Amino acid sequence: MATVELTFSPVPANVRTARLIASTLGRRNGLDESLVDEVKLAVGEACARAVSLHRRHDLAGDVRVCFSDDDGSFTVTVTDGGPGDAEVPPEDLADVAEDLDGDLPSGFGLAVVAGLVDDVEVTSSGSGTAVRMRWPVKG
Amino acid sequence: MDLSLETRTEGDRTVVVVGGEIDVYTAPKLREQLIDLVSGGAYHLVVDMEKVDFLDSTGLGVLVGGLKRVRAHEGSLRLVCTQERILKIFRITGLTKVFPIHNTVDEAVAATD
Numbered sequence: 001m002a003t004v005e006l007t008f009s010p011v012p013a014n015v016r017t018a019r020l021i022a023s024t025l026g027r028r029n030g031l032d033e034s035l036v037d038e039v040k041l042a043v044g045e046a047c048a049r050a051v052s053l054h055r056r057h058d059l060a061g062d063v064r065v066c067f068s069d070d071d072g073s074f075t076v077t078v079t080d081g082g083p084g085d086a087e088v089p090p091e092d093l094a095d096v097a098e099d100l101d102g103d104l105p106s107g108f109g110l111a112v113v114a115g116l117v118d119d120v121e122v123t124s125s126g127s128g129t130a131v132r133m134r135w136p137v138k139g
Numbered sequence: 140m141d142l143s144l145e146t147r148t149e150g151d152r153t154v155v156v157v158g159g160e161i162d163v164y165t166a167p168k169l170r171e172q173l174i175d176l177v178s179g180g181a182y183h184l185v186v187d188m189e190k191v192d193f194l195d196s197t198g199l200g201v202l203v204g205g206l207k208r209v210r211a212h213e214g215s216l217r218l219v220c221t222q223e224r225i226l227k228i229f230r231i232t233g234l235t236k237v238f239p240i241h242n243t244v245d246e247a248v249a250a251t252d
Contacts, residue, residue: 012164019162019193037224044195048163104200108232112196115231 003068010054010063018065019044022076025067029074029137039135042113043076046131049109050080053129057082074137079130141165143190144172152248153181158190161198169198173205182214185247194225199234206237215239217247 008014022043026036050063061081119134142165143158206216217239241247
């Protein structure tokens, strides 16, 4: 198993760096180009969410991203330093969109991740929320 | 790649040509542009997204905010996009029901309903 870890200060510009690394590693792990796009978007959303959370609550600490490949899959875990503040993604985005008369609800980014990626797990603990996303790598 | 913005007028429509990446970093720039246009009396906007390489939910939020602003003046906000990877995020989020999406700027400018 090979891993790459990235720790970054919660500023928007760093989300782009995380996206670039995500697509580079996804490609290197042999993901199809359409999946590389998906990885880039999903990792970007998860990181943007973490950065917004840090800024909204003025949290100390950094956002952590761990990339790893094992057992025929490519896994990315984005962890924030929030106090277990996992916004619940809207159940049905289409309904939310239909009724939309203002800004997008918080949790929308996470809902995009859930809509994009088949294998997602969100876990919250006292020290932060982790969004784990996994993609199959062709053999 | 950074965000590029160009605007021009076609009849009573204002066309905003967006290029590059619309994300958490650049979305504020697009938001400002849309607010400026609406403040300046442009209530019928066409946002051409054919040169957009990347769009995330922050960008979607800005477009939704723009839509809200033009609607307050009985205006419209139409999108031009044929790129599958950009359309995908509109589809996943159900926003295809919220925004009229056109294949060409001409089509969007001519649209009335």
